[in-house]
Amino acid sequence: MDVHGGGSRLVWTDVPVSVRARIEELVGAAVIATTTATGGFSPGLAARVALSDGRTVFVKAVGTATGPGSADLLRRERDNLARLGSLPFASRMIASSDDGDWVAVVFEHVTGRAPNPSVAAERARMIRAFEEAAASLTPSPIEAETFAARAPDDLDGWARTAPGDPAALIDPWISANLEAVRTLAEGWRDAAAGASLVHGDLRADNMLMSGDDVVIVDWTEVCVGAPWLDWVLAVPSVCLFPGTPSPESVFAESTLAATAPAAGVTSIVAAVAAYFLRSAVRPVVPQLPTLRDFQREQGVVAAAWLRERVDAGLS
Structure with missing residues (x-):
């Protein structure tokens, strides 16, 4: 069930430099552009990230002080996906990093949009x-x-x-x-x-x-x-x-x-x-x-x- 709600999302430059560096280490390339996701209900970073080697990934990152329980929620998602493994209909996790304060998770990028139930x-x-x-x-x-x-x-x-x-x-x-x-x-x-x-x-x-x-x-x-x-x-x-x-x-x-x-x-x-x-x-x-x-x-x-x-x- 919904246990958190919409707020102002972080953008790439809101994330500490040290955390951004860790994300670049995870993906093995420099970040050259980011697009913040719309919709959803997390106050952390949720962004499509273009890399210097031509790849695109999706990154979530959140710190302990970002929102109530938000870092623990992302840790829980990371752990759940690690246990589930690859499912054809589920988001796929590539890598993650956690320093005890900021947690970052890198996902495969999916080109798509949320369905519109009105249609x-x-x-x-x-x-x-x-x-x-x-x-x-x-x-x-x-x-x-x-x-x-x-x-x-x-x-x-x-x-x-x-x-x-x-x-x-x-x-x-x-x-x-x-x-x-x-x-x-x-x-x-x-x-x-x-x-x-x-x-x-x-x-x-x-x-x-x-x-x-x-x-x-x-x-x-x-x-x-x-x-x-x-x-x-x-x-x-x-x-x-x-x-x-x-x-x-x-x-x-x-x-x-x-x-x-x-x-x-x-x-x-x-x-x-x-x-x-x-x-x-x-x-x-x-x-x-x-x-x-x-x-x-x-x-x-x-x-x-x-x-x-x-x-x-x-x-």
């Missing part, structure tokens, strides 16, 4: 990537914590939310049905259980379309859970794009929806709404100024989806 054909290709990943990663090829063990505390948020709480008041239907919503969310742990490796943060901005291929990036949050879990977690972000159908209609566009138990999906959606809406009313994180708005927007979609499912008897 039906691109949304369909994006959905197929979810399905292909679920099929390839079931059972999980590596040992990892369960989704329940790794999930944020606020998936249990409705249990700690009283009537009149600012998080509940964001959505009038949630506020009016808080007790029922609390009950629906209680079963999310059992619902999320499974044997698949789950990406855990698989949104459109963590995918790159290159022709008919889709490469999945940002493997920070991997865990073990139900094969349809990534798709349920993604629907609120997909439906932020103008022109997409209702959340339930979008969810049903994937074959993964047919394998997911209705009550289990509803429980996850209720818990996800708690996570996003309760997170949205917390203080702004200075390094990640757009985080709370992004969480609020997804929380509103998740709440609308929950009501849609309850009204349809899918609970």
